Amino acid sequence: MAEAPLQTTNCEPALARLKNFGYAFDKAGVLRKIDPATGEPGEELFSYNISSDANENEKHYQKLADQIPEIVYALLEKNGLSRTYIPFGKPPEQSSFVYSQPAKLSQSKKLLILIHGSGQVKAGQWARSLIINNSLDHGSQLPYVRQAQKLGYDLLITNANDTTRFLNGKDILIKGVEKPQKHTKYVWKNIVLPSKPESVAIVAHSYGGFLTYDLVDEFFEFFKEKVFAIAFTDAVTASPQASNKDYLQSVACDWVTSKAPLDTLVSASKDDIRKVSAGHTKHEWTSYSAIDSIFKFMEEKYELRMNKK
Known part of the structure; x- marks a missing residue:
């Protein structure tokens, strides 16, 4: 079935809503309070506490954070990625989507797939809190996109938490991709496998580790043949199954939280x-x-x- 037509993201409404909260991203991608004198981002950073009411603070944070996805989507597109709607055959307003470069993947020499964690993050994000409190580069996948492009990778950015649409006054599950596992498997079956890549690498954060292990279990022959590297970042995983343990130990590594310097060995269990x-x-x-x-x-x-x- 043909893929749904591509569309571009208009992030201006999200930027305007962000401005209504009194914030804007500066040229370095840092979220700052708008200087009333200039109407431009000033020196002050984001402040979570806007009142003595904890509920009010959290509501304010969540409403502001809701603007982040559209801004990140637009930046992905600015960096050359295109949106593909899934499941195929549904109108965009009733669909989820992923991002890729090129728009239609085909026989990639090197394909890098990015898989985010659970919760509120969407395509192109690792951590909303870092985007808001530090910068777009700290919390988004944009640094991975840019580095992958320099090294000649094609790209696929998953969007496994995007499982509902607000229609007729209520949230409706998107049938076929209504859970993160189903979403990821749909992408694998309908985009990754048909594109027949030569070589595949994966970076998966947090719950993305669980989703990756789930893919390994279901598509093990493909993984053995095509997936040459899996980089986890503080992943949620159990020990590998006996049937795929040797393979995973040969291609995967998990960068975990630690006080030790970067790349210091934390554990190397036989299991x-x-x-x-x-x-x-x-x-x-x-x-x-x-x-x-x-x-x-x-x-x-x-x-x-x-x-x-």
Whole structure:
């Protein structure tokens, strides 16, 4: 079935709503309070506490955070990625979507797939809190996109938490992709497998680790043949199954929270994948903190793969 037509994201309404909250991103991607004198981002950073009422503070934060997805989508598109609506055959307003570069993947020499964690994050995000409190580069997947492009990867950015649409006054589950596992498997069956990539790498954060293990279990032959590197960042995973343990131990590594310097070995169990320090003690920071090591790991794995051919 043909893919739904591509559309571009208009993030101006989200930026306007952000401005109504008194905030804007500066040129470095840092969220700052707008200076009333200039109407431009000033020096002050985001402040969670706007009142003595804890509920009011959280409501304000969530409403502001709701503007982040559209802004990140627009930045993905600005960086050359295109939106594909899923499930195929549904109108966009009733569909979810993923991002890729090129728009239609086909026989990628190197394909990098990014899988975010659970909760409120959508395509292109690792951690909303870092986007809001630090910068777009800290909490989004944009640094991974840019580095992958430099190294010649095609890209697929998943969107497994995007499972509902607000229609006729209520949230409706998007049939076929109504749960993160179903969403990810739909993308795998209908986009990844038909594109027949030559070589695939995955970066998966937090619950994205669980989703990746689920894919390994269901599409093990494809993984053995095509997926040469899996980089987890503080992943939610159990020990690998006996049937795929040797494979996962050969291609995967998990960068976990630790006080130790980046890449310090944390554990190397005979029953699990290798775990090394992400160079940070906070879960949400691991993807940003470990990016250089992760790309080095993937490139080394790719070189090994090419040398075996």
